[in-house]
Amino acid sequence: MSEVVLSVRNLVMRFGGLVAVDQVAFDVKKNEIFSIIGPNGAGKTTVFNCVSGFYSPSEGQISLFGENITGKPSHVVANHGLVRTFQNVRLFKNLTALENLLVAQHNHLSAGFIAGLLNLPSYKRSEKAALENAVKWLDFMGLRDMANREAGNLAYGHQRRLEIARCMITKPKLLLLDEPAAGLNPQEKKDLARMIDQLRHEFDISVLLIEHDMSLIMDISDRIMVMEMGKPLVTGLPEEVRNDPQVIKAYLGE
Numbered sequence: 001m002s003e004v005v006l007s008v009r010n011l012v013m014r015f016g017g018l019v020a021v022d023q024v025a026f027d028v029k030k031n032e033i034f035s036i037i038g039p040n041g042a043g044k045t046t047v048f049n050c051v052s053g054f055y056s057p058s059e060g061q062i063s064l065f066g067e068n069i070t071g072k073p074s075h076v077v078a079n080h081g082l083v084r085t086f087q088n089v090r091l092f093k094n095l096t097a098l099e100n101l102l103v104a105q106h107n108h109l110s111a112g113f114i115a116g117l118l119n120l121p122s123y124k125r126s127e128k129a130a131l132e133n134a135v136k137w138l139d140f141m142g143l144r145d146m147a148n149r150e151a152g153n154l155a156y157g158h159q160r161r162l163e164i165a166r167c168m169i170t171k172p173k174l175l176l177l178d179e180p181a182a183g184l185n186p187q188e189k190k191d192l193a194r195m196i197d198q199l200r201h202e203f204d205i206s207v208l209l210i211e212h213d214m215s216l217i218m219d220i221s222d223r224i225m226v227m228e229m230g231k232p233l234v235t236g237l238p239e240e241v242r243n244d245p246q247v248i249k250a251y252l253g254e
């Protein structure tokens with residue numbers, strides 16, 4: 001049996017009287033691309049926010065590599081190897097593309113604060129490694145020519161790529177992507193799908209994805225969970241989900 005990376009059980013999230021997520025359960029396995037789809041307001045982003053430590057769930061258990069991370073804050077969850085992007089790109093818009101990738105490595109620099117203050121050789125070495133790493137990721141994402149441009153001035157598709165690079169540079173084991181194809185044109189969507197697939201193979205990561213673009217979802221997902229009104233409706237392979245009468249009804253009506 002393949003290793004379970006993320007396990008979510010009996011997840012419930014209430015906002016006052018509203019039950020946004022109701023008894024959601026799923027596993028993400030090693031190297032898997034697992035997608036969550038569903039109509040607007042189905043609870044997908046709320047699941048993401050619970051899993052990534054932005055919300056503390058009302059009920060349920062979330063574990064990452066067997067370790068209980070339920071209700072742990074996002075920086076702790078990130079230290080366990082889970083990072084995420086957001087529906088609206090959240091970059092440091094006034095910093096350059098390169099600077100965004102340097103800042104992202106701040107917590108991972110091997111030399112400490114004192115070494116930095118005294119500008120010791122160990123700090124210089126780790127700064128050089130961070131710079132090389134940032135350039136490697138700019139290359140991987142096809143952003144090398146834009147290294148010195150302010151992130152806020154990049155085309156939207158490039159900002160999305162930079163945001164994924166900023167996650168990947170922290171060497172995650174599980175990458176959460178919240179609507180990464182939103183606002184992209186058809187060619188950019190195709191490129192994105194190829195890139196996500198390449199990332200999981202080359203860097204041996206698992207991916208948890210929320211997306212509205214059905215062709216992208218059907219193209220790259222290993223398994224899909226469909227949510228409706230906070231509840232999990234169906235979980236299965238893309239072809240199972242595509243042909244499921246409940247799913248067709250949820251999307252198209254009776």
Ligand SMILES: Nc1ncnc2c1ncn2[C@@H]1O[C@H](COP(=O)(O)OP(=O)(O)OP(=O)(O)O)[C@@H](O)[C@H]1O
Pocket residue numbers: 015018020038039040041042043044045046047
């Ligand atoms: N912080 C919050 N406070 C109150 N209600 C919230 C909050 N976050 C989400 N909700 C509500 O929870 C429900 C699920 O929202 P959620 O954003 O998780 O859905 P979604 O499936 O991600 O939708 P979309 O596809 O439009 O992004 C909605 O009714 C939403 O209004």
